[in-house]
Amino acid sequence: MKNIIIASTSTIHGGSYLEYLLDELKVHFKNCKTILFIPYARPSGITHDEYTAKAAQAFAKINIAVKGIHEFEDAEAAIKDAEGIFTGGGNTFLLVTQLYQNKIMSTLSTTIKNGTPYLGTSAGSVICGLSMQNTNDMPIIYPPSFQTLAVIPFNINAHYLDPDTNSKHMGETRETRLKEFHSFNNIPVLGLREGSWLEVRDNTITIKGGLQARLFIANETALEIEDNTDISDLK
């Protein structure tokens, strides 16, 4: 029953917010007049109202209204009643903390598993995995747990970035960080480059967007996976 889009980024270089995804979203949310927006990740610290207005501006182009979850008295009921749900990017530590504090992590997971169309971008995509442990974000707040929605059976690294071979910077590359994760964890991690997304329909998971994705599995060499590959067996 699942109906999910898990996008690496909301915005690609040179485009406006959600622009590259709008054709896809028109189909994805075709039965929705209004979608529920979860603005908890607050990119650059903007307010829930400001962030919701930004999402509303993009969805207006495909004639869908947007209402922020913070506008509802009962966040759990808002999720259960939603025609469609979108969680935007920002800081994953903040997003996860807020989902727990508002006691909706589990309801959101169940609702998505039951088929309510869901869109995640960036942090909103990272939370679709088993844990938020492959976020690139700074730990600006201490969440009660790193466990997330688990609507897919692996983890996401959003904004996946190939190593810059000309760099003189000694900080770890993304690949080094993901390998460190696999020194202590066995969960597969899919690195989604900006412009890529996963389409989840029932139990079929497909890579979309015209780019390769990079798959990291513990104790194995990282693999490039072609666009349009069915990765439903990954776990």
Place this chain on the structure above:
Amino acid sequence: MKNIIIASTSTIHGGSYLEYLLDELKVHFKNCKTILFIPYARPSGITHDEYTAKAAQAFAKINIAVKGIHEFEDAEAAIKDAEGIFTGGGNTFLLVTQLYQNKIMSTLSTTIKNGTPYLGTSAGSVICGLSMQNTNDMPIIYPPSFQTLAVIPFNINAHYLDPDTNSKHMGETRETRLKEFHSFNNIPVLGLREGSWLEVRDNTITIKGGLQARLFIANETALEIEDNTDISDLK
């Protein structure tokens, strides 16, 4: 009584491990025959033994022996008895988790405050601040707390990196991440570029290494601070 070197990185581009700091370390650890190494951060997942051997190889050049804390039955006693202490870089989440699990966070803090010479590089420097919340690392393990040694009254962002103005990547810049931190926290953060370090002697804190550092204070514009500036009043 403090006697601390807080270095952004262990290694600068083109150099070997600790090479650029050796002249400084010769003076810093002048009264030490042996120093205690804390290898918990395990860069790239290497073992405690492998990491300790790497540190020992560098310190051998200035005739100082190195013993890993994992070689002692009683980690707390090892810290109290140490002539000098060095915590290496790697993953800050792992380092902090291990310091708590081995019940030595508080003893290490007290020991450093009482004057035992300490060297931190990268993650080993981040823990000198009030919290580890300005690490660049991936949350590969869930620590019991983000609070750290607090031997200086502000936080460190190691491997500080200026924005790449040519990049088409849409992930957040370091400065954006630090500003997000200040949407929720008031602790000042010093961004130390690779090659920079802080020298802490008693209560005097000075920027060293020939580079500017970048200072982030909540609700203020970020500031460049010159090399050799006394920043003892920062808090």
